[in-house]
Amino acid sequence: MNEKYEPGKIESKWQQRWDADGLFRTDDAAGGEPYYILEMFPYPSGKLHMGHVRNYSIGDVAARYQRMNGKNVLHPMGWDSFGLPAENAAIKNGIRPDIWTRENIAEMRVQLKQLGIAYDWDREVATCLPDYYKWTQWIFVKFFEKGLAYKKKNPVNWCPSCETVLANEQVVDGKCERCGTEVGKKNLDQWYLAITEYAQRLLDDLDRLTGWPNSVKTMQANWIGRSAGAEVDFDIVGSGDKLRIFTTRPDTLYGVTYMVMAPEHPFVKPLTDGTEYEDGVKKFLDKLQYMNDIDRTSLALEKDGFFIGRYAINPLNGKEIPIYIANYVLMDYGTGAIMAVPAHDTRDFDFAVKYGLDIIPVVDPGRDDIDLSDLKEAFVAEGTMINSAQFDGLDSAAAKIKITEYVEAQGFGASSVTFRLRDWLISRQRYWGVPIPMLYCETCGWVAEREENLPVLLPADVQFTGKGESPLTTSKSFAEGGVCPICGKPARRETDTMDTFLDSSWYFLRYTDPHNNNNIFDFEKAKQWMPVDKYIGGVEHAILHLLYARFFTKFLFDIGVSPVGEPFTNLLTQGMVLKDGKKMSKSIGNVVSPEEIIGRFGADTARLFILFASPPEKELEWSDAGVEGGFRFLGRVWRLAQGVLEAEAAEGVDSPVKPANDDGELAYAQNAAIKKVGSDIGERDNLNTAISAIMEFANAIGKAKEAGTASQAQLREAVEKLTLILSPFAPHICEEIWEACGHTGSVLKESWPVYDEAALKRDTEEIALQINGKVKGKITAPTGLTAQELAEAAAQTDEAKALMAGQNVVKVIGVPGRLVNIVVK
């Protein structure tokens, strides 16, 4: 063992040895219970950032721990390598997206190896490679065959100056990020996946995910947003059409005083064309096009509406009511039209007040503080029905059912369930993505490419002008080179590519059989590993990525391809890495580069600090001083091991098993540490407290060595146990110490140490003495007393007697192992 701890030397040595020995390779046929641990694969942006280091360090601790516990661990890595930044680099610097991406991957792979993460690199996948995206296309074709992929018109952000489609991210305050021009909308024909067909199952199966944080499940449930209610038809006066609305409050049908259609509703134009309202409608639409849905649905939004000169008939009471268009009604939700009940809906109330519309209460709150003839705000809770003809006097909850039944019986409508979740728009007018494997034939319409012709390769002969709809249109050979699979005539290829979220919605399945050229993956292999036992990634993915991955898995299950219906058994959502309270970002200039930290302190220190500074699911505040603390600790471990081994070399291990003055503290510390570190990693995901337990153990070894309260044999054992439980966190230094201890194999092949419960037993313990819940003193009591015995024993002590003197004692409460509370009056 070297005198000095020099991470630079030992880390590369062990990384090379691990690589040469194939230590991290997973053998499907190996023994042991399969354990699949996965971190969300990165977008290859160029270099690793601290968020990556955190993510993969968390996963590596769990992977190494499970392996030491005898599991057959699958721990793969790959690249989510399609996306916008590669294309921007192409437009800006003229670099080909594939080359830019490949170089980034190469660099980041080296960095991951420098971190010492135990990945099976033989299973590496990259979503931008044809042997991967072939199967992404295959899945799309399956969706199309099942009728779950369809085309529909939808507006995109369009910059009139750059003449290109913009992502929401590229629109800043309604202006183009590049040129500052006001962004408009352009209606394009786009592909959708019918995720709403799976809405109910995606919602119901959340209950099965007991290993997921409740916060994520709640967010998903709210995102899916199931609402039960009714659809009701209102006749439009002077038109043959009926206006169909969706409401969650059919009980308030008698309180409807106006109707609102989304301005984009298809009825609006025919109802107003050629009337005096036509101009106003147009102006209203123009005003709206710069507003996004977030602002439009904001409760704080100034309600804005326009009367379109038409009336509808309330089917229940025959009343004629005005029809408006307004900014707060969306075409995407429900039927794109609502009945407005200002007395019982907050948004309708605001609107009615602004435009002087009637407010008719139909639910009586039965409260003195609410004056129904002069409402100050909408009353949205339950109550008793009034002004509702034969339904008066009913409870509003009961009326909801009764009125829906009545509406159904009369043929005005039906009960209905609506989801907030919308179908998934997957078309992107981009180059660097998976080509959508569809062809348009003049005779046959939209048809899917034949399976044997997949993958539909991304063409190389495109121009990156940054203009126009999709760059693929600039490749004539691609756009016009298709043949209709049905009739054989020339067909036009779809030139849009897929949302990159599709790529990442099934990669966890491909890892189980990554080199399969004949199938998406082998069913039996997937069955062996799936579902993923622990999935770790940023909490920012709590909704979209995780919902899409669940959706794909369910679809693949339904078509008999996936062995499971849910992909991830346990989910760990990690917090962000901050510097000075803010997210690390180039624009703020507060980025700390992992490269630099590894160069100065080594990977072990980087890993140790990032895991110690905060529990995984919380935000982490970066601290340079804290990193040095981590480095110091590893140096201390190094010297401790060195000191013990040197003393042993000098004196031999012939010292008694236990010296006469052994106080049992070292054995206690050793067993306590093994127990705590195991449960912190295996059960609680609290890696920060696992590390503090290791530090306490190291401190105890140092103390025992200094005080001479442990034998040479005890110290040697303690150092070895310390090395084993530290190894998932700081593997390189532990391999080096393990080798110095005379072992020839890797620590990773050792078994996780077991602890001895007997060594954790003590005869007496310190108990806090409280008066009315305030700590007033301490007593020593034998361990193992019941609450009753403890209270009685405590009351006999001098300390307690002194505290109780002159007091009126009401009762004495004992809490075993903790405290005794004397309640006085």
Add this chain to the structure above:
RNA sequence: GCCGGAGUGGCGGAACAGGCAGACGCCCCGGACUUAAAAUCCGGUGAUCGCGAGAUCGUACCGGUUCGACCCCGGUCUCCGGUACCA
């Protein structure tokens, strides 16, 4: 706006099921070693008052439940994530 989360010493955090608030580490202060410095080792370190023993206060803020609340309940504030074309 809506949905979800967080708020504890100078700092990161701990307290696992309602039971001793501040483990572990950082910073800082003092000491040892050194010609000196670095490194290392030892000790101290929530606030206020007190020479001291000790006392009082203290987990964002206001209120409640309880023998006992960082933890449970009601309300408020601030910050963070998501908000469907960043991934």
